[in-house]
């Protein structure tokens with residue numbers, strides 16, 4: 266592949282990452298994956314997937330590290346209605362945040 270094309274791909278990639286929100290952090294930095302986590306991994310990955318999609322529809326992803334778990338509890342309660350969460354959604358998001366946030 267010609268160098269210029271490769272460079273363009275890289276630039277597009279970086280812009281794509283920046284569009285996701287906060288600075289130019291990667292998705293993995295903003296919302297750490299739960300691979301290797303113990304516990305209910307399917308609930309945790311469901312929580313993460315809601316966090317990076319549903320919670321990002323209005324304002325992009327807020328990096329997990331921006332808030333303590335205690336803060337996240339209040340935020341998610343506040344945002345739950347706006348996000349039209351159903352069933353275990355809210356609990357799964359909180360379980361995910363409890364697993365990956367600072368405490």
Ligand code: HEC
Pocket residue numbers: 316319320321322323324327340341344345347348358
């Ligand atoms: C329908 C739009 C919408 C959805 C969906 C939504 N938010 Fe928000 N969020 C907002 C708006 C608007 C604000 C600005 C502050 C306010 O109005 O409370 C905000 C503010 C925030 C803030 C900043 C609050 C602070 O104290 O700094 C965080 C963090 C946040 N949202 C996280 C989330 C999470 C987590 C979810 C998913 C559970 C979510 N949001 C879903 C609209 C939304």
